[in-house]
Amino acid sequence: MTVRPLGPDDFLPAWESVDAWFAEAVHEPVHPVFFHHFGGYAVEDDDELIGLLVGFRSQANRDVAYIHIVAVHPDRRGEGIAADLYERFERQAKSWGCTTLEAVTDPANEAALGFHEGQGFWKELVPDWGGRGEDRYVLRKRIEPAL
DSSP, X not given: OEEEEOOGGGHHHHHHHHXXXXXXXXXXXXOHHHHHHTOEEEEEETTEEEEEEEEEEOSSOTTEEEEEEXXXXXXXXXXXXXXXXXXXXXXXXXXXXXXXXXXXXXXXXXXXXXXXXXXXXXXXXXXXXXXXXXXXXXXXXXXXXXX
């Protein structure tokens, strides 16, 4: 298994895979701009994409590093891949001088809520975060920036 920086060549494999990895279509978060201009990590095994994390430093609040999406092939869940990706991203965020990791999820996404809680995040329900009537949990974790 190899973890490497996410890049433009990962867009199509991710776009083709991620919907199959979730119970519903999620093409929207897998947009090419994230692969060309933001970054994150790709996880491969035998040259097959099995996981990814898209994350970046907030341009609106430089203290925040935002995790846009994390996805792992269903057959590979439970192996610690997502946790490893979060640890890598947290180290990157600390090197940027960030003090907070942030992610957002739907209140019905119990798996995401449980995962983030296990990673040390706390949640805040924000009304209309995703649009009128579309409440979301904003998940945050305080981190110590690298010196």
